[in-house]
Amino acid sequence: MLALWLLINLVKDPTEFFSVAVIGLTNGSVYALIALGYTLVYGILQLINFAHGDVFSLGGLLSATVILDAFDLTAASSAVAIVIGVAVSLLIAVAFSSALNTTVELVGYRRLRNAPRLAPLITAVGMSFILQNVGLYFWGPNYTSTDNLIPNSAAFSIGGVDFQWDNLVVILLTMPLLLALTWLVTSTRQGKAMRATSQDPEAAAMMGINVNRTISFTFALAGGLAGAAGLLYVLQFTTIRFDQGFQLGLIAFTAAVLGGIGNLAGAVLGAVIIGLIEAFNEGLEWHAAGSDWTRSIVFGLLIAILVFRPEGLLGERTPEGA
């Protein structure tokens, strides 16, 4: 049915269909960067880091501030100034969010590593509130808005489908990050330490792996990706607020569960699926349910997945858990 509906839309107006798909892919990229953070941390600690969405907001808010106050960027700034300003904000957002997420683990979760599961979970919820209030304190209750730095004009066009600069930049910045992450986890010494620790932390320690450092590294990585997502979000939507991470975090978390929590490719897949569902539902002309229903559809899908395939799309059914 779903496929048929998509097909009819595709046939009726292919240009619209693909334009909407590009938007879905863009949103999916931002979700993917956040979802990976949930999945990385879950993989290594079996903990849902509820504060993760707020690390994203703070990263976004900080990059908006850097763009506004340090570089004074406006839509009228020269392309060179914008590229440099955005690159520097990206670095700052990534560094800041890495450090922040690592600190959250150090302060909030480390001592509770051997406590009952519920204890760190509650702490994570508390951390989320603390970070939101930090955002509220420094950035206030209103939206922090930048100019539209990346033009919405078409970069190029294939068969009538426009690829806008802003979408393109988000997707083109996300791809290398995902590739780098995959390489890091599968092929580097640090990545192997992460995988070993996630499978059996005690055995990892017995191999000479510094488990605490590996966990810190994982939080830094997750935080860095959230910081990058924060900047990309600001570039795309030009506006962000202290509580933005709550919503986006929830969606990204859903994406991670949809794909199979603990599975990196799954997080990306889940995020792209949710991005596309949103875009199709809100952007297609012919018989779409419309934006009022987006959340219901996304969470309906999540429930269906949890009922029929609890391990998620790409999750493994393993006796010791994901």
Place this chain on the structure above:
Amino acid sequence: MSTTATDRGTDSGTVVLELNDVHTYYGAIHALKGVTLDVRAGEIVTLIGANGAGKSTTLRSINGLNHARKGAIRFSGRDITGAAPHSIVKMGIAQSPEGRRLFPRMSVYENLEMGAFQRKDRSNFKGDLDRVFQLFPRLAERRQQKAGTLSGGEQQMCAIGRALMARPKLLLLDEPSMGLAPIFVEKIFEIIVEINQQGTPVLLVEQNALMALDVANRGYVLETGRIALQGEAKDLRQNERVRQTYLGET
């Protein structure tokens, strides 16, 4: 078993590992109540005892996973009582733990690679890998298989191989014969002797006291967290109490 303690003589070499009045707890449970033992260069020392006597806890005190609350542990003259597990591995203590503890979703090859994780001399990796594959040809056949899907015996080989990949200065083995077919048990003990003859001292925890005392130079008998008996393996083998309680002889 061709080589026994008596053949090799009891080497009274330098002390490699030394536990002095070690007390270890699990929360309020007092699991080790003053364990004193040592392992010297060139030796196989076995630690035997009933279920729950504290054998694994002794190894976990040495490797830093459960720090001793009282007493001291010294390795090559250095105090390691409160050291972090990863730094203890770095100093040269490797192990095949109780229950094998392989990384189930990593291949056999990757598991062996993890065994060499802390080593700086990457260059000898290949040679050590060959040595492990030579000891356990089965592992070579299964190198790409996920460790979680190996049979129990194969997992045991992989766990021992992984420990060897660390090129340890001291090898801790917790029930290496557990769950193995009798023919494999023989083979594992032969390999332990072989590893030892290549120069690695071994602290061997075993349920199979008969085999353990056969290959060991010295032994300790642990009863509810205390050393009840100790001595030359061949003497323990003849000891009335050991024969009745641990060797099932009357």
